[in-house]
Amino acid sequence: MRLLLLGGTTEARRMAMRLTSSNVTVIYSVAGLVRQPSLPCQVISGGFSCRGGLSSYLKLQAIDVVLDATHPYANNITQAASQSCDALKIPYVQFLRAPWHPGEGDLWYEFPDWSSLQDQIPVDARVFFSSGQLPNIMREAIENNKAGQSQLLRTAVLPQHRLAKSLRWVKAIGPFTLSDEMQLLRQERISLVVSKNSGGEFTRAKLVAARSLNIPVYMLARPSPIVVGKTFGEVDGCVEFLERMAS
Numbered sequence: 001m002r003l004l005l006l007g008g009t010t011e012a013r014r015m016a017m018r019l020t021s022s023n024v025t026v027i028y029s030v031a032g033l034v035r036q037p038s039l040p041c042q043v044i045s046g047g048f049s050c051r052g053g054l055s056s057y058l059k060l061q062a063i064d065v066v067l068d069a070t071h072p073y074a075n076n077i078t079q080a081a082s083q084s085c086d087a088l089k090i091p092y093v094q095f096l097r098a099p100w101h102p103g104e105g106d107l108w109y110e111f112p113d114w115s116s117l118q119d120q121i122p123v124d125a126r127v128f129f130s131s132g133q134l135p136n137i138m139r140e141a142i143e144n145n146k147a148g149q150s151q152l153l154r155t156a157v158l159p160q161h162r163l164a165k166s167l168r169w170v171k172a173i174g175p176f177t178l179s180d181e182m183q184l185l186r187q188e189r190i191s192l193v194v195s196k197n198s199g200g201e202f203t204r205a206k207l208v209a210a211r212s213l214n215i216p217v218y219m220l221a222r223p224s225p226i227v228v229g230k231t232f233g234e235v236d237g238c239v240e241f242l243e244r245m246a247s
Contacts, residue, residue: 002024002065003019004027004063004065005067005069006029006067006070008070012070013037014235015067016028018239023246024246028041028044030043031045031047065242066081066084067242068081072199075223085229091230092230094228096232097200097233100197100204105211107215108219109216109218111218111221117218121147121148122148125147125148125191126148127148127191128185128188128192128194130193132155132196134159142166151166151167151168154170155171174202175202175205181206182213185215193206193215193217195219195220196220
């Protein structure tokens with residue numbers, strides 16, 4: 001069985017490792033903005049536009065099934081993949097990581113979009129953005145001194161915009177330990193954490209650190225999921241299903 005795995009997440013890499021050792025030929029696709037994963041299968045990067053589009057690639061490579069294990073906020077590729085699979089009658093399997101949920105002691109505030117989140121940032125806040133690249137609306141708010149007095153942005157790749165004077169960027173690639181996150185929040189005197197609800201254990205430590213230090217978290221809600229085909233929330237169940245398909 002030939003499987004195209006749309007990856008870029010920790011779970012995607014784990015599933016690629018396990019499926020490659022089974023009777024599955026895996027092609028692992030990743031954006032490639034951060035780093036190329038070291039996997040025992042073919043790895044492609046840069047998207048599908050340079051390969052004639054996703055539908056053409058699926059036909060050219062004689063793909064039998066597509067596994068979408070992209071980031072929960074990557075709705076564009078999910079929509080494109082599900083539509084291509086539907087048109088070509090190729091089975092589409094989706095891995096959707098469970099979101100985080102606040103626990104006792106958490107000071108979480110959920111917002112449906114960046115606009116409503118930005119409006120509630122206190123003028124004197126020292127903000128830690130752990131939410132990937134910032135959208136235009138947030139960059140403009142920072143430029144106009146409407147997103148706290150100072151900001152710390154942590155991403156794995158260089159920001160795709162000019163940095164405001166009040167914004168400092170640090171490059172870092174997870175996973176992050178609890179002690180590291182505690183040290184960062186204390187050292188930078190952070191008073192507000194801004195995060196996407198990505199789920200998983202890979203970057204959860206910042207939330208535990210915020211709880212320990214009584215720092216509020218502004219959580220950007222997930223986009224409405226595009227749930228089509230067979231959907232899994234656990235790695236084991238997803239891998240076992242695909243192994244049965246390949247047998």
